Amino acid sequence: MAGRLKKTVVLVGMMGAGKTAVGRALATRLDVPFKDSDAELVTAANMTIAEIFDRDGEEFFRQKETQVIERLMNDAPCVLSTGGGAFLKSENRDIISAKGVSIWLNADLDLLWQRVRHKDTRPLLRTADPYATLSDLYDQRVPIYEKADLAVPADPEFEIDDMAQAIEIVL
Numbered sequence: 035m036a037g038r039l040k041k042t043v044v045l046v047g048m049m050g051a052g053k054t055a056v057g058r059a060l061a062t063r064l065d066v067p068f069k070d071s072d073a074e075l076v077t078a079a080n081m082t083i084a085e086i087f088d089r090d091g092e093e094f095f096r097q098k099e100t101q102v103i104e105r106l107m108n109d110a111p112c113v114l115s116t117g118g119g120a121f122l123k124s125e126n127r128d129i130i131s132a133k134g135v136s137i138w139l140n141a142d143l144d145l146l147w148q149r150v151r152h153k154d155t156r157p158l159l160r161t162a163d164p165y166a167t168l169s170d171l172y173d174q175r176v177p178i179y180e181k182a183d184l185a186v187p188a189d190p191e192f193e194i195d196d197m198a199q200a201i202e203i204v205l
């Protein structure tokens with residue numbers, strides 16, 4: 035499959051949708067590298083995402099995120115998982131659509147909450163009412179995620195590899 039993949043497959047969607055896990059499984063199936071924009075930022079800065087937000091602010095993080103996505107989209111085709119906010123920026127969507135195919139992992143709010151509620155790694159959810167924050171983000175973002183080239187449901191009963199297979203089939 036490695037030679038068959040003509041475009042980078044970019045996974046988009048809310049935090050907790052499973053972009054990293056599904057992305058890894060898909061990359062294995064396609065026999066291409068797996069990349070993750072958040073992981074690239076963490077490695078480059080030698081800081082966690084939360085530390086970058088705390089020290090430099092979200093705007094700085096978003097600038098770096100765009101630079102990383104632009105760089106990765108210029109690499110050979112791969113599977114790229116993006117942070118949940120990346121697809122919201124039209125500049126990022128343009129970069130992604132120029133060389134890639136975007137896939138929205140569409141998980142419902144309850145599943146997302148179950149996945150993120152016990153983790154302290156998402157700076158945007160460090161609010162007095164993280165469920166309400168997640169719910170607001172969900173409502174604001176879904177109409178933008180709907181602009182992705184393809185949408186794949188991320189139901190709790192689906193195994194990671196089954197989702198990867200569902201994506202592989204439609205590529």
Ligand code: S3P
Binds near residue numbers: 155156
């Ligand atoms: C964010 C999601 C995170 C990370 C940052 C901001 C967002 O990535 O990029 O905390 O705006 O939704 P994940 O979607 O991988 O959690």
